[in-house]
Amino acid sequence: MEKKLLNSPQHSEENTDSVVAEMFLNNSIKEFKREKLRKEIDQTLQDGNKDLFLKLTEELKKIS
Template sequence: MERFVLHAPEQPELKILHSIYAKMALDKALRDFRTEQILKEIDRALQYRNKEKFLQLTGELKSILE
């Protein structure tokens, strides 16, 4: 009788690829989180007419999005 294995042992190349995908997903999640924080801070800087803070935050946002 032939037996089928549901989870065959992974190849080292696949483990490396999975690690890369996991790092990419984590990096994106962190970038998205920081972007949301910066956008809220920009709104606050605009509300309080803080030009210096606004320029600092927009510069930081620009560097994140590049």
């Protein structure tokens, strides 16, 4: 029967892959939110909605 150690290179490689995948996913979600906010900001400019424009630009600053 094969014994696997918790700190074996294989386990470490799996953790690294998991961390990289999570970083990629988080970055993708963040970029999606930024793009969505930019589109909403463009729409507020077209609509002349200053209050919503200010609110959305503050949100964009927070996630950038």
